[in-house]
Every structure is written in structure tokens, then in C-alpha cells.
Amino acid sequence: MFDLSPAEYSAMMLSLKISLWSVGIILIPGIFMGWLLARHDFYGKSLLDGVLHLPLVLPPVVTGYLLLLLLGRQGFLGKWLYQQFDITLAFSWKGAVLATALMSFPLMVRSIRLSISMIDIKLEQASRSLGASALNCFFTVTLPLAIPGIITGSILAFARSLGEFGATITFVGNIEDETRTLPLAIYTYIQVPDGDAFAQRLLVISIVIALSALLFSGLIEKRAATWLGKK
Amino acid sequence: MFDLSPAEYSAMMLSLKISLWSVGIILIPGIFMGWLLARHDFYGKSLLDGVLHLPLVLPPVVTGYLLLLLLGRQGFLGKWLYQQFDITLAFSWKGAVLATALMSFPLMVRSIRLSISMIDIKLEQASRSLGASALNCFFTVTLPLAIPGIITGSILAFARSLGEFGATITFVGNIEDETRTLPLAIYTYIQVPDGDAFAQRLLVISIVIALSALLFSGLIEKRAATWLGKK
Amino acid sequence: KVLVYAAASTSNAITEICKQFNQTTADIKVKVSFASSSTLAKQIDAGAPADIFISASPKWMDYLQKQQLIINDTRHQLLTNKIVLITPKGQQIAIAMTKKHDLAAKINGKLCLGDPDHVPVGIYAKQALITLGWWKNIKPQVVGTKDVRAALNLVERGECAAGIVYSTDAYSSAKVDQIGEFPEHSHSPIIYPVSKLKAAKKSADIFLKYLNSAAATTVFNKYGFSTK
Amino acid sequence: MLSLDVQLQRGNFNLEASFALDKPVTGLFGSSGSGKSTLLNMVAGLARPDNGWLKLGNKHLFDSKRNINLSPNKRDVGVVFQDSQLFPHLSVTKNLHYGYNRTPKKQRRFEVIEIIDLLEIGHLLKKSPIQLSGGEKQRVGLGRALLASPKFLLLDEPLASLDQGLKGQILPFLKRVKDELELPMVYISHSIEEILHLTDHLVVINKGRILGAGHFYDVIKAEAVKGVANSMGLENILSVNVIGHDIESGHTIVESQGNILLLPLTDKFVKGDVCYISIRSNEISIAKHHISHISIQNQVKGTIISCTKNISYVALQVDIGTPIIIDITPKAFHELELNKNDEIYCLIKAQSFSFLGKLE
């Protein structure tokens, strides 16, 4: 039916790997940040909020470039990471994870923040009065009730990661088997005349992955809705 | 302090214009779509849901390219539009609005959908029993209660529109005063040696716009929260 | 109003030329859209209202020619360029651009070039590397970038130990050392063709002529292009 | 007025109800979880029956066979929700005006100011619902429903969290609404007194089944209702013959299954009437022998039929000609060393009896 060439297969698996990792690493910070912004007022909140949105506002290429400035081997942080831990992010798939994670972070935070802000604070109070510590209350009440937002955030982040191009190619380049994700591969093909047929195949792969992910998340969502007693 | 060159000023105003238009035109369809997906089950829902997310999943360049194929003057729809109404979207700022709108649409829909799905359906029932028609109930109960989601969606869409690059440059090109938005202008500068200083200025402008928009939205959000009785 | 579609790598020169032109010619206004040659070609294919196309490689001009979108008579070579090997400033690597040496042994780190599969500068570079017999060894170190600017950037920042870019780029950057120029015959000639498009307005001719004027040549040379 | 025959399955709760109401106000009575609110929601169009039909006068509200399902706003049925369901984004005033503004001027039966005065919510108008106390929410919810001037009003425990003062003010108002405006209502309450204040027509529901519908006296006679009389606060219902009145001593004297009982003096019943009286199970004391020199007027001999031990009380079933339930403390149960078939005396103060009504 649809036989994948090794290059296509590699791009697909890489895209999946990077997107999943990306969602994985921003999930916890995203929940924390969403909660912080939804439930707390503090000095500099607006600034933090603004900074969080920057990856969305700046052209992706610029974000990639800034990442390079910071985390490249010559970069301020990158140098340190390299010297201390022998970690190089630029030009490796880990860097791609970082880039896509950064690009999807605002989407994750915003969704979670939205859903946490819609939770009735009295339920948290009830939990506290039943003996739950602040932390325990967060994990047993706030977090479960924020699940719709967490799902939405994860879907948006996963989709965005799958499609991320600008920051990735700028920060980690376009190296086959290492950083050439589906969008990069597609880009490669449409840059040459006659590449369209190949690009189309890759496009179809992207779409299939995205639709599968959405179908899957749709199932989880329904479960969550039943579970949260909305249906 | 910070004198803008005419080119910079033009790019800034164009970006603002396009982003605002973009948010403007997707607001109503976004609310409708969010409501449809949150409150209804129908045949093909998963598919619709999936298609809505495509602009997020596909590399922006591809989305732009598809738009070009569809709406370019030779394109299926574009030809018709041109012949019937003398409208050309490709290569005009209106096309840029369309491209950014399409890219931000999934963010708008998801946020609104999330907030609508968190509204207690019993309030809508109460409204109906007090004599409100389905439509009236939507406007007087569902919509106001979904405002946090509408705000979140608008912010995400606006930010995304401000930062959109790939689809825009592919669909409408990079024409000064017409389609050269801030991200495109930044791109143009970083394409040439010595352009960095200019690029940086533009970057600062982007950031300032984004932060102002967020500050502004933060104020609205607080108002909405007070009004919705969350505080 | 004349709309010029020009490869992004010519943007500083073309911008300046347009400015001059717009100042001297009152009744015609020139506007430019800069993007990668492939994007521009596809846009023209899709009916973009371009009058003049300046491509960074003959390939995309050929593409449009095949689509019968350009006026073949007006197609000519506007600029030429060279590719050079660069390193971050002060690395002092000495290498002769001959088969005897092996680049891979000399550089410790990545070699940046435009994506060798599709970015013109990458394609030229790959040809040259193959001609010089360096390709096989250096391949694992190659980082493909989106365009030549990205490659230059990476070298400037020291992220890559070396890079292959157009001499125009190397020329204007103060942060890199040009350590060798690839022999002209090691790769297909680097040519920026220009052509008027079939749908073009009449006034485009005037600007096309201006592009070949002495004034324009001065500007091109200023930014490191050769006009042969 | 309202007539229905509906069926609804919800998880393992099954509701099957069929009755027709012909009195302006009907009390809907049943223990917690018996299906009262569900029934109400179906009438209002907020829950859809699986099967059956609903009619208000001649208007078909719902008919599964004919595929009729009037939308809630077309039913002209107002609801006072058990949990008030105020709109959180609207101030109290706007909540009150919500239905009012949607009612054509001519159909309005109340004025906002009048309802605000009655419910004593004038000081709350600018507040948002989240800033209200439980009882305040309930009052605003009641006001909001009234101001929509429905043609039929469904009240789901509208006074449950109000103090006596407010109850004493709102109940007579509702009665007046019923009498003067002829606004028919279904009134849910766990307080039989509250219901009887408004109407003597009842529907009794239990576990999703209608046990009885009609005049209070008829309903409480029904065998099926006896089982739930406990939750109505009417555990023991006796049918008695009125023998006479002793005005001097302030007693009405009745006879039940051969027992002579002294009740508080009443002028509602005359000699020869057969009527119902009730006595709560926890207002009966027990003695092993007849006791002298005591103010308690009634000492009825009976036999223990069964003893059911609960956590905080023991329920005795005692045959005094007819079986009655008596609750005593476990302590008393042990001290008296009670056993099945023991003969005992039931001590009942005259004031503990309530007259329910006459058998007609």
C-alpha cells in the first residue's frame, strides 16, 4: 500500500520521537506554570507571562537563532553545558526537542492555566479541610480537575511540535537521521523542482500521524469528561 | 529614543493590521467551532477536529504552499474568485490575513472549546426555562461564561499571527508595504550580511508589541474574572 | 509599478539599487519581494504579479522557462559568485584547495553548508567537495542549513568549525576568515540569472536595463558580486 | 392541569410515573432520591423521558410516539431549582430581570420591586451570586422564577435553607399567588406542614414509582404510602372513630380497634366521624405495666411483634389492634428486657397525636 523509504521512515520516527519528548518535558513545567499564573498574583507576573509568550510572537527562525546564541557550543549556557557535562544540544535531536518544546510551551501553559482558573476554589478548600496538605490537595483535586486543559495543552503542543520547522532548522540544522524531521524533509523536497511528489508522500504521513494523535486524544478526552462527571 | 525608519514603521503597522484582522475574522467562526465541538456529537466530528488542527501540524511553508495552490490566481478557488469578484488574495495583505488566520485558527478553537466544555450545562438549562431561546441562551449565558477561553484564544491567535512567517512568505511573498510584516522584515535582514543590527531593532519592536498586547489582555482578563465572580 | 522577485541573498544589493532607481526615476516605482528562489518560482508559477525574477540558481529559472512563464529573450546572466571555505576568525587553518589534502582531517567539528540536497550553495559545495575528493570523509560532519545565511551565522558564532558560503557573504562578514576559494571548475558555475516574465508590464524593461547599468554594477560589486 | 405518563432510566434508577393533577397546587412528596427533581426536570423540558408523554392542559409538552418535544422556553414552565442555578456572571438584579425581560409586558404577573420586597433581597441587588449566602441564593432563585411569570411553576424545595421568619412570609405569599393569580404549581418539600400550608393535594413518589396522587386524606390511606409514611414524619397512621369531645378537659375522645384514646380537643371533627390521626414513632414511650399518677393520658396495651436494632435506636413493631412502630433507645430496650410477644403498654401524650383528616 504505502511503502516507506528508509529516509521517510527515519523522518517519521524522528518527528514522533521529538514531538513526544517535547510534550513530555514541558508537561510538568507547563502544569506548574499554568497553576502559578492561574492561582497566584505576584510581582512581575505580567512580565513572566509576556516572556512565556515570546516563542509564539517571534518568528520561529529568530527563536532558533536565540537558542543558538544561548545554547550553541560557543553560547553562554551551551559552553558551560559542554564543558561541565559534555552535552551538546545544537545539531542533535535533543536540541530539536528543546526547540520544539520551547515553541509549544506557551500553548501548554495557556491551556492549563485556563482550565485551572475555571476550577471552583471551594473544592480545594473542601480538600484542605479534609486533611489534605496544599500539595496533596493540588495532586488530588486541582490536577485531576485540570485534566481537560492538560489534554488540550498536550494536543496543541504535540501538533505544534510535529509541525515545527523554523526554530528547529535554525538551531539544529537539517541532518538526516539526527534532526531531519518530517517538516524539514518536506521543506527539503519542495525546495527542488520535481520534489513535489516526495513532499506529498511526507505530507500524507504527517497528516496521518496528526489525525491518529487527535483520534487518540479524543478518546482520552471523552473518558476524562465521563470521569469528571460532565456527561 | 527609538526612531523608526519608514520601513520599520511600515512593517510594524502591517503586522499589527494583519494580526488584528486575523484575530477579528477567526473570532466568530472560532466561537462557533469551539461550541460545536464542545457541545455536540455528530458524524465526522473527529475528522473535522483533525482537519482543524492541520495548520498546526503541517510545516507552515506547506500550509502556505497549499494556500497558493488553492487560492493563487491559477488556483482552483483563486481563479474563480478572481474571475467572479476580481479578488486576489495571494500576494496581498489580505492573503496574509488569511494565512495567519488559518495558522491561528486551531489555537482559537481549542481554547474556546475548552472553556465552553467547562461550563455547567445546568445554567444553560436554567436560562432556557426562563424563556430564553437556544440562541438567546447562547449569547446571554454560554458566551459570557466562555469569555476566559475567548480571551485566551484571542491572545494565542494574536501572538501566533504576529510571529507567523512560513505560511505568509510562501502564500503572499515578501513585498514591502504590502506583505512584509515584522517576521518577514526580520528574515530579510538576516538574509544579508550586516543585517543583524536592523533585525535586532525589529525584534525589539515585536517584543514590545507582544508585551503590550499581553498587558492589555491581562487587564481584560482580570476584569472578566471579577465579573464572572471568580474573585 | 514594477515588482521584482529576487533571491533573498541579493537583498542588500537589490534594495540599494531600487532605492537609487526610485530616486532617479520618478514615474516608475520598483518594489521587491525577497524569498528563497524556490518559493519565488513557485509563487510565479501560481500567478504572482511579478515582472522580473532574479534567481539564485539557473535551475529555478529553467523551471519557469519550462512553464513558459518567462520571456526567453530577456533571460540573461546578471551576476556570478564564488564559493569559499571559511572558519571562525582566528582559527588559522591552512588548507590548499586540492585533492591532496583532506578537509575532514583539518577541521575538528561541524562543517556548515546550505542543505546539500536543495539549497543552491549546498549543492555547489557538495559538487566541489566531491570533485576535490573530500566528500566521503567529511560527510558525517556536514550540517545542512536552511540557507547560506544560516551557514555563515553558524560559523560566525563558532558553532561550526568551518563552512562553505558564497564569497559575497564571507566578504561582508568580519567574524570569519576566508581560508580558501573553491576552484571555479570544481562545481557548476554559480550564476544568478535574471529574466522578464511574460505577464510583465512594459515599464519592467526600464528597470531590467538599469540592473545592467554601471550604477547597478557598482552596487553589486560593493557587496561582493561579480558581474560578468 | 398537568398530566403525564413517562418512563426514564438513569443508570440503575428507573422512573415510571403516570398521574394527572387537577388542583392548582400539588405537593410532590417523597424521600431523598426518590425521583422528585428528575420528574420536575422532565416537566420543564430539561430532562428527556425515554418514553411516554406529558401534557399541560391541552398542550402537548412531550410525546415520544408523536415525536413532540417542546423546547423548555416554549413550555411556559418556571423552575425554582434545588441548587438555585443563578447565573454567576450576572448581578442579582440582572438575574432577577433575566426572565422578566423575556416576558411580554402584558403577561407579567409580578413587579420586580414587589418580589424584592417580599424576599428581602433589596440590599443584595448589586452583588454577584458568588457573594451570596445559601439562603440568599435560594431567595434570588425563587424571585427569578416568579418574575418570569410562568404559566406553571415548579418549586424544588424552595424554602429548604430559609429561616422561619422568611418561610412565614413567603409561604403565605405563594398561597396568595395560587389563590389570586391562579398560578398552578408543583411544590416539592420534605416538610408536610409546608405543603399542607399551600394545598391538600399530594403526589407521593418513592424509588421512581408513584405511590399515590390525589387528596391528602386519600393518599395517606393508600396501603403503598404507609411504607414511606416514615419519611413523611407520619410513621403511624390510625383510623379512628370520634366518640365525643370533653370540652372541660380539653380532649377529643376517639376509639381505635377497641382502644379509647384522648387527643387534643379539636372542633374539626364531630361525633361519628371516622378520621385519621398520626403519631410519630419516637413520641411513644413504653412501660411493662400500667402506670398510675402520671400526666400521660393514653396507655394502650399491645404485643411486641418484632424488634429491629439500628445503630441509635430500636424499632419495635407493636400490635395494638393494628401494628404501630415505636422507636426507643437501645438502653431502654435492654433495661426493660423486651422480647418478641411481650405484652407492654404504649404511653402516648395527647398532644403527640396529630389529626390528618376525615374519611369521606
Place this chain on the structure above:
Amino acid sequence: MLSLDVQLQRGNFNLEASFALDKPVTGLFGSSGSGKSTLLNMVAGLARPDNGWLKLGNKHLFDSKRNINLSPNKRDVGVVFQDSQLFPHLSVTKNLHYGYNRTPKKQRRFEVIEIIDLLEIGHLLKKSPIQLSGGEKQRVGLGRALLASPKFLLLDEPLASLDQGLKGQILPFLKRVKDELELPMVYISHSIEEILHLTDHLVVINKGRILGAGHFYDVIKAEAVKGVANSMGLENILSVNVIGHDIESGHTIVESQGNILLLPLTDKFVKGDVCYISIRSNEISIAKHHISHISIQNQVKGTIISCTKNISYVALQVDIGTPIIIDITPKAFHELELNKNDEIYCLIKAQSFSFLGKLE
């Protein structure tokens, strides 16, 4: 037990309360919106007073001066919320276990199964809160709080939407909890009977101010409480001297301000006692002259001091040596052509009087 002195401003509602409780159970009584729930929230740590302090025994819960504010989970105070506040994402069982699982085994005072039985919620365990009826929610909320085995229990109208049957089951259980487990409670209810079932110690609050705190008899004597007695269902309180008992006629005879009154026979008071009785304003009838041949035992002469017209009734203030309030219908008011300063007779059935208690 609990002592406090707190102040809190919320919008235009100002709460200033200061009292000390020394009895295991205290009823908190006050009209709707008087600040009961707010007070309770402060004790539980869910609302923060602007100023003042709160102590539970020797434990400082809150002290604005010393900057103490114990977090709610450290207070060991359980709350049964007025609107139950069940966790919507947890099943009924999990809701019940929420506090239970967080209580060390040794401190547990109830077992889950025992509470499930008492509250009759065994068939609901797998349901999610959204699938519960109003009363079912309230029961689960009560069970959840009990199972957390708090050292102090705050109950906010825990039985408001339950039927008599359940009330009659849960109240004695709470009494037993209080007696046997010595679990102190504050119990909010609008039903004075419910409170008196558990305790005779009261705190009366009105408009954010404590009007009285202490033994029931002492509290209702307080001048300040008289103003709110209406909302307690105790509009008219008279202090009377017990003259004697007429066992034959079943009356206790008392004297108040020169009037002789016949009350239902009681054995709680003896000749010479001075005690309080109450009569509801709507249980008094009025006549322009003394009437013969009537079963009503008391006809007390008085003078109309004032007439206040309300929508559904007219409130008369009548001086019978002490002022009392009488509610009559507007219709009656007009037919009798009543005016200020008119002399009238107040007709009161013996059974309408309630004994409140003795002056000690």
C-alpha cells in the same frame, strides 16, 4: 472549647463576633445572610478574618497580632458544607474515603461501612456526584466529613434537604456521636427543634453581630434576641408564673401580667416556677368581644399598639401587659375594621403555647 474574637469585612457585610463555647455541641442560629457560614469558614480556616483570634481549646488557630494562621488541614476541624462540595471527579466511595484515608488509623472514629449504613447511601457508592439527588449529595457530604474523624465538627445545615425519615435517623446518631465520642460540634440550622434535639446551647447571630451565646433559656431572654425571635419561629415570648396544674382538664395554669393562661399540661415545671413560653404570631386569632361556647381556652384582652401591613398579612402589635405580635390576614383586618388603640381579645388555643424553659 472554641473561643474567638474576630472581625471581617466583606463588601458591605461586616462581621464582628466574639464568644467562647464550653459545651460539646452548640447550635448556631440566625436568619438567612446573618453570617453563619462565614463564621464557620473562619473557624475552618477557609476564610481569613481581617482581625482577631480564634482558639480551639489551647490551640491557636488564628491570631492576626501574632501572625498565626494555621492551614485548614492542621486545624483538625471538619466541615459539612451547606452546598456539600463533593469532588466531581471522584466516585461517592472515593469522596467518602478522601478524609478517611488521610486520617491515621488510630484516630479514626468511624468506619466507612457504618456511615454508609447510617446514611443509606450503599446503593450510590459507584455513582459520581453529578448523578446524585440534592439530599444524596448532602448525605455524602456529611459522611465524608464524619469519616475524616475531625476533632471538631462544623455542620452547616446538614439536614436541610433530607426527609423526616433520614432526619430522624441521623439526628440521634449525631447525638450519640456527641455523647459517646465526645466530638464537639457547631451545628447550624434554621430549625430550632433540630438544634434542641442535640443541644440546649445556642449562639444567636444577626447581621454579623452575636446577639447572645449560652444556654437556650438565657439566650432567648436577652433583649437583643427578641428582635430575631421571629426568624427562630419564636415570635412572642412571655415570662409566666406557674400557678398550678389541673390534671383533670389536662392543663397547666400560668399567670402573665395579670392574665391567667391555660397551657398543655406539663410535668417539667411546678407551682411557683417562673418560666418562658412562646406562641407564634400566626396562631393567635382576634375577636372584638369575648366569645362564649368555644373550645379555645384562652381569651386575653389587649390594646392594639400598631398595625403593619405586609403583602400577605397584617402584623398587629398588641399590648396584653407586655407587647405581642399577631398576624392576621388582610381580609380579616378589614372585616373587623381594626384600628390603633382598639380593645380586642386575643384567642389562643392551649396547644399553641410552647414551653421554652425555666428562669433559673
